[in-house]
Amino acid sequence: MTATFPIHELRVFSYAAAIAGGLLLWILEGLAPRFSKQGHRGRHARLNLSMAGINLLILVPSGMLMAATLEWSQGIWPGIGVLRLPPWAEGILIILLIDLWMYLWHRINHEWDFLWRFHAVHHSDATLDVTTSWRFHYIEILISELLRLPLFMLMGAGIEHLLLYSLFMTPVIEFHHSNVAIPPALDRLVRIVVPSPMMHRLHHSRIRSEHDANYGSMLSVWDRLFGSFLAREELDGLRIGLDHESDADRQRLPALLLRPFRA
Ligand SMILES: [Zn+2]
Ligand SMILES: [Zn+2]
Numbered sequence: 001m002t003a004t005f006p007i008h009e010l011r012v013f014s015y016a017a018a019i020a021g022g023l024l025l026w027i028l029e030g031l032a033p034r035f036s037k038q039g040h041r042g043r044h045a046r047l048n049l050s051m052a053g054i055n056l057l058i059l060v061p062s063g064m065l066m067a068a069t070l071e072w073s074q075g076i077w078p079g080i081g082v083l084r085l086p087p088w089a090e091g092i093l094i095i096l097l098i099d100l101w102m103y104l105w106h107r108i109n110h111e112w113d114f115l116w117r118f119h120a121v122h123h124s125d126a127t128l129d130v131t132t133s134w135r136f137h138y139i140e141i142l143i144s145e146l147l148r149l150p151l152f153m154l155m156g157a158g159i160e161h162l163l164l165y166s167l168f169m170t171p172v173i174e175f176h177h178s179n180v181a182i183p184p185a186l187d188r189l190v191r192i193v194v195p196s197p198m199m200h201r202l203h204h205s206r207i208r209s210e211h212d213a214n215y216g217s218m219l220s221v222w223d224r225l226f227g228s229f230l231a232r233e234e235l236d237g238l239r240i241g242l243d244h245e246s247d248a249d250r251q252r253l254p255a256l257l258l259r260p261f262r263a
Pocket of ligand 2: 122177200203204
């Protein structure tokens with residue numbers, strides 16, 4: 001597999017796509033915002049990127065552990081390798097399975113109160129922009145990383161599949177959190193394949209029946225397949241965030257880090 005997928009290049013491309021995608025969307029949001037009442041963009045970005053910085057302290061070592069463990073496990077357990085598919089077909093199947101897992105993981109974060117405590121930090125953002133795509137509580141990241149490892153081992157995934165997945169998934173997540181003004185017709189077209197900005201915006205509604213929908217990360221097909229797809233064309237009056245949680249005094253780094261541990 002390593003001869004088919006150049007791991008070093010994949011790593012560079014996936015980091016470059018995440019950074020370039022984030023910067024490009026940040027610039028476009030500034031030039032042509034879809035919603036104008038966004039508050040102080042710099043302060044908002046500083047808070048969200050501070051959380052992202054803390055998460056990197058988990059993601060960097062866990063990525064190294066993941067790479068070493070998957071290389072070892074592929075040698076003793078083939079996973080879907082038993083199907084003897086061509087590498088490209090195996091790659092597509094594994095990427096679909098990873099995205100399906102991301103859908104399920106996101107959904108249980110909403111359905112299990114314990115996990116919602118941490119995921120609520122992502123939802124407490126009162127305004128959405130590209131930096132919200134990096135705003136997660138570190139415990140959510142830690143649990144996610146711990147669960148992914150055995151699942152990916154079971155699938156027979158290699159680090160090359162994860163890098164290929166993140167090459168596509170990260171820019172999509174940045175895009176559907178972004179506040180870039182795109183024509184409504186284009187948004188409807190986009191959501192046939194991936195969650196569009198308006199589709200994910202509804203996922204950040206304060207109304208529970210609206211935020212318990214549209215869980216997709218890279219593909220929107222899972223929401224359609226499992227009955228969680230929700231669309232509302234007029235989102236101008238939509239209130240983003242969570243009641244009380246999104247108040248200004250809660251939108252500080254220490255308060256957000258401690259939020260899941262409050263009674
Ligand atoms: Zn969510
Ligand atoms: Zn989100």
